[in-house]
Amino acid sequence: MIYVLNSVSSIANTLEMNKEKAYWDDQHIQDLKEGIETFEFTTDVEIPINSTIVLRTPSKELVPFIVQRANKVANYSRTIRYECDAEFLELRYTKVLEPQILEGQTPETALSFGLQGTRWQVGEVGNLKVKSIPIDEYMNVLKYLRLIANEFELELRFRVEFLNSRVSRRYVDFVEKSGLDAGKEILFGKDLQNIERLEDSSGIVTALYGIGPADDNGNYMTVAAANGGKPYIENRAALERWGKDGEHRYDIFMPSVDRENITPQELFALTQAELFRRINSVVQYKVDGVDFYDVFGMEHEAVNLGDTVRIKDQGFTPALYLEARVIRIDRSYTDPSRNQYTLGDYVEVDIKTYKYIRDLQKLINKNKESWNNAEKNAVQRAQLIIEQTEESWNAQVISIQETAEEQATLINQINLDIDGIELSASNMDSRIGSVESLVSIQAGQISSKVSYEDYNGNTINSLINQTATAIEIEAEKIALRGKVTSEDIKIGRWLALDVAEGGMYEGGIMFGEYASGYGYSEIKHVGGQAGNLYMGGALVNLQFQGDSFQFQSGQVDFSRASGITWGTHGPTNAAYATNAGNAQTLNGYTASDFSRSGHSHYGTYVQDRFSQNVGLYRDNSTGRMVITINGSPIGALAWN
Numbered sequence: 092m093i094y095v096l097n098s099v100s101s102i103a104n105t106l107e108m109n110k111e112k113a114y115w116d117d118q119h120i121q122d123l124k125e126g127i128e129t130f131e132f133t134t135d136v137e138i139p140i141n142s143t144i145v146l147r148t149p150s151k152e153l154v155p156f157i158v159q160r161a162n163k164v165a166n167y168s169r170t171i172r173y174e175c176d177a178e179f180l181e182l183r184y185t186k187v188l189e190p191q192i193l194e195g196q197t198p199e200t201a202l203s204f205g206l207q208g209t210r211w212q213v214g215e216v217g218n219l220k221v222k223s224i225p226i227d228e229y230m231n232v233l234k235y236l237r238l239i240a241n242e243f244e245l246e247l248r249f250r251v252e253f254l255n256s257r258v259s260r261r262y263v264d265f266v267e268k269s270g271l272d273a274g275k276e277i278l279f280g281k282d283l284q285n286i287e288r289l290e291d292s293s294g295i296v297t298a299l300y301g302i303g304p305a306d307d308n309g310n311y312m313t314v315a316a317a318n319g320g321k322p323y324i325e326n327r328a329a330l331e332r333w334g335k336d337g338e339h340r341y342d343i344f345m346p347s348v349d350r351e352n353i354t355p356q357e358l359f360a361l362t363q364a365e366l367f368r369r370i371n372s373v374v375q376y377k378v379d380g381v382d383f384y385d386v387f388g389m390e391h392e393a394v395n396l397g398d399t400v401r402i403k404d405q406g407f408t409p410a411l412y413l414e415a416r417v418i419r420i421d422r423s424y425t426d427p428s429r430n431q432y433t434l435g436d437y438v439e440v441d442i443k444t445y446k447y448i449r450d451l452q453k454l455i456n457k458n459k460e461s462w463n464n465a466e467k468n469a470v471q472r473a474q475l476i477i478e479q480t481e482e483s484w485n486a487q488v489i490s491i492q493e494t495a496e497e498q499a500t501l502i503n504q505i506n507l508d509i510d511g512i513e514l515s516a517s518n519m520d521s522r523i524g525s526v527e528s529l530v531s532i533q534a535g536q537i538s539s540k541v542s543y544e545d546y547n548g549n550t551i552n553s554l555i556n557q558t559a560t561a562i563e564i565e566a567e568k569i570a571l572r573g574k575v576t577s578e579d580i581k582i583g584r585w586l587a588l589d590v591a592e593g594g595m596y597e598g599g600i601m602f603g604e605y606a607s608g609y610g611y612s613e614i615k616h617v618g619g620q621a622g623n624l625y626m627g628g629a630l631v632n633l634q635f636q637g638d639s640f641q642f643q644s645g646q647v648d649f650s651r652a653s654g655i656t657w658g659t660h661g662p663t664n665a666a667y668a669t670n671a672g673n674a675q676t677l678n679g680y681t682a683s684d685f686s687r688s689g690h691s692h693y694g695t696y697v698q699d700r701f702s703q704n705v706g707l708y709r710d711n712s713t714g715r716m717v718i719t720i721n722g723s724p725i726g727a728l729a730w731n
Contacts, residue, residue: 214262269397301362375435
């Protein structure tokens with residue numbers, strides 16, 4: 092019988108075999124080794140995806156599932172195939188547990204800790220052992236439940252209870268060993284004529300090292316003291332069956348024991364039981380439902396996961412005796428002839444807690460207090476050293492500052508003629524105020540080290556802030572790269588001012604200082620580099636025949652200039668005024684001619700490369716100079 096639940100866990104529909112609302116072609120799979128449980132069935136009843144159904148087995152067990160997938164069959168019957176997973180798998184998504192150690196836990200308290208905040212609660216619990224539970228990584232609730240089941244050597248069981256046609260409780264049980272003991276021994280090859288035997292020796296061992304807790308010095312306990320000096324336990328029959336050339340197959344076993352005072356005899360018993368379990372896991376047997384009833388005397392509906400029988404298998408030499416459990420059931424409630432049972436034992440492979448990690452954790456906790464004291468002493472000692480060093484450093488800083496002030500006074504009295512003199516002050520931490528000086532620097536080789544320097548030939552690049560009344564620089568040519576800020580720059584005859592890269596900003600420029608007919612001065616960009624010239628004051632170009640204004644690239648901005656004055660001879664080689672459509676610049680128009688009058692604000696002032704007339708006139712209402720092309724305004728500039 093299948094109960095279909097609604098969103099509040101009440102029964103909304105019921106499916107029964109051979110009824111109007113029926114189901115068929117069902118398969119219920121339970122696998123103890125893999126920890127999975129699934130149920131598939133076919134019906135013509137619509138069931139929403141993600142709904143909860145509850146399967147009521149012939150043995151009256153109630154098993155909840157979640158409908159995960161639906162496959163609608165396109166035929167006249169409109170049947171639907173549903174695939175469901177056990178509801179307990181929802182515990183993978185309910186919450187995440189952080190790494191920690193749960194001290195002094197019983198199975199019940201450990202189970203309660205994991206289920207807190209979920210729809211599930213603690214059910215039957217098999218023992219009262221006390222252990223510490225190490226959660227070594229972030230994990231979901233289902234993984235945690237399997238961890239503690241492994242720690243306490245218990246098995247999980249999930250079930251629900253109904254009250255008034257509604258799921259009232261969901262339980263998680265911890266049982267010593269699920270299933271019943273049939274109390275019968277059978278002989279493979281005689282009783283089990285039609286049983287399939289499956290062998291897997293990939294994990295078989297014939298001898299097992301038993302390793303216990305480590306002492307304070309890191310020495311591990313072994314089974315040697317209880318095993319005649321041998322640190323491992325061997326099984327001679329297993330060696331004869333699976334050994335190669337008489338050589339054992341070894342492995343290591345570290346039991347999950349929480350007591351530090353475990354004895355070698357107890358370790359021996361645990362290791363011996365583990366060796367037997369691993370030998371038993373080599374062989375599995377598949378039995379169909381009819382044979383199971385005939386051989387074991389059990390009805391198919393009475394067979395449950397974990398049920399135990401004893402098998403003698405004469406197919407091995409020597410013969411193999413083992414306890415076999417029902418570790419997988421493939422069962423159909425509508426067609427029991429399809430039932431199949433897998434017998435064997437299993438090795439828990441989901442979670443393996445390494446004992447040495449917990450031993451290390453215990454050792455750390457044991458020595459934590461002494462380490463904390465050592466850390467405290469170290470911090471106090473370091474603080475004392477810092478205070479002593481700080482006092483000494485402060486005294487040295489005061490001495491350096493006094494020396495710096497004396498040097499500043501001396502500098503005010505010196506007129507430096509620098510030619511090959513190296514001044515080094517890169518490591519001086521001083522507080523020197525503004526020093527007024529008159530420094531005359533003759534062009535030549537200057538080696539200077541002040542904070543940062545880059546000396547190459549006759550070029551000096553440095554970051555030096557100077558506050559001076561006047562600085563005179565004499566050179567054949569001065570190339571300014573970077574941003575140059577000045578209130579007023581005057582350039583005399585035979586001199587040139589190159590504007591490169593960063594450009595020149597602010598202030599006014601007096602261009603062509605001497606009133607002689609042969610004077611030659613120029614303002615121009617450095618070949619190929621896009622320098623910018625920005626004018627905030629007045630540009631004055633006097634009347635010298637050789638003067639030129641060459642700016643082949645970059646940007647010339649007179650938007651904030653208070654005035655532009657040209658001499659008798661305008662700059663006939665001016666290349667680019669700036670930018671149509673932008674009142675801030677005039678890029679893009681070639682000047683073929685300038686007015687010679689010095690102040691021609693009306694009419695044709697410049698012609699562009701397409702022979703269009705570029706005109707300037709003053710708008711008295713706004714006080715700005717308007718720029719036109721062929722009589723059409725394109726922008727305006729500030730003007731006196």
